[in-house]
Amino acid sequence: MFKKFQVLKNSGFSSxxxxxxxxxxxxxxxxxxxxxxxxxxxxxxxxxxxxxxxxWLFIFWMFGAYLMINLIFSITYYxxxxxxxxxxxxxxxxxxxxxxxxxxxxxxxxxxLYPKGKGISIVSAIxxxxxxxxxxxxxxxxxxxxxxxxxxxxxxxxxxIAPYNNGKGLMIRIANAKNSQLINASVRMILSWVENIDGxxxxxxxxxxxxxxxxxxxxxxxxxxxxxxxxSPLFQVSIEELNNKDSELIVLFNSYDDTYNQxxxxxxxxxxxxxxxxxxFVSVLGHNEQGKSTVRLDKINEYEKVx
Numbered sequence: 001m002f003k004k005f006q007v008l009k010n011s012g013f014s015s016x017x018x019x020x021x022x023x024x025x026x027x028x029x030x031x032x033x034x035x036x037x038x039x040x041x042x043x044x045x046x047x048x049x050x051x052x053x054x055x056w057l058f059i060f061w062m063f064g065a066y067l068m069i070n071l072i073f074s075i076t077y078y079x080x081x082x083x084x085x086x087x088x089x090x091x092x093x094x095x096x097x098x099x100x101x102x103x104x105x106x107x108x109x110x111x112x113l114y115p116k117g118k119g120i121s122i123v124s125a126i127x128x129x130x131x132x133x134x135x136x137x138x139x140x141x142x143x144x145x146x147x148x149x150x151x152x153x154x155x156x157x158x159x160x161i162a163p164y165n166n167g168k169g170l171m172i173r174i175a176n177a178k179n180s181q182l183i184n185a186s187v188r189m190i191l192s193w194v195e196n197i198d199g200x201x202x203x204x205x206x207x208x209x210x211x212x213x214x215x216x217x218x219x220x221x222x223x224x225x226x227x228x229x230x231x232s233p234l235f236q237v238s239i240e241e242l243n244n245k246d247s248e249l250i251v252l253f254n255s256y257d258d259t260y261n262q263x264x265x266x267x268x269x270x271x272x273x274x275x276x277x278x279x280x281f282v283s284v285l286g287h288n289e290q291g292k293s294t295v296r297l298d299k300i301n302e303y304e305k306v307x
């Protein structure tokens with residue numbers, strides 16, 4: 001049956017099973033690929049790591065770097081001799097040197113402490129220069145994280161095979177978790193499964209035709225539907241067959257974000273065990289007493305079984 005459907009050749013994934021992991025895409029939309037064969041320095045990018053990490057981890061690393069730089073310079077000052085710093089008490093400790101380092105690194109300079117020895121002055125000049133560079137880099141990273149266009153889309157945890165137009169349809173639900181305005185939204189579904197061709201297993205990819213693949217505005221939620229009819233690769237295919245074929249549904253979404261004035265992209269995937277048969281989504285739309293439309297995002301994943 002699969003031969004009458006056009007196989008997608010440019011999916012970006014290999015058809016060889018020996019080249020793939022347990023799924024093609026993670027639920028987060030990241031490629032389930034580990035790059036090997038390069039040294040750490042060749043494959044590691046500090047900028048991309050900092051830009052892509054979570055905010056809490058980003059703040060942790062920035063604060064850790066701040067403490068580390070100050071600790072290195074405070075130890076250097078302590079070794080040179082704190083008597084070279086005017087205003088430093090006679091019984092000054094490493095902690096006092098640390099506080100002097102923070103004033104120098106941030107170029108705050110309260111005026112109570114300042115270098116008078118040549119050795120301390122040279123190290124202070126170097127630290128001030130490093131401080132200017134490091135804070136410029138930190139500012140650029142902060143701007144990059146704030147200005148980076150990133151859609152906060154909610155995809156339903158499961159894809160459903162639900163009643164649709166006297167037949168069935170494959171459905172997922174999408175909503176925008178942010179208050180930003182998404183316009184000209186489009187979505188694409190790619191079905192992947194394993195077929196035995198001449199006794200050799202091979203992974204094939206099919207583009208699924210959608211009821212609507214574009215909407216003008218994603219104002220509430222969007223239930224994306226692939227009609228399961230004679231023109232669908234899923235026609236007369238059971239959930240059990242999907243499991244046996246190690247199926248995976250890839251969903252690609254893009255839209256124009258009015259806040260960033262840029263295109264945003266998001267993606268996810270559903271393995272066969274995440275596709276539920278004979279079910280339909282619970283409605284999440286309504287209105288309040290003020291006449292505003294409401295969307296219950298906490299119910300975006302809820303569904304009920306049907307006969």
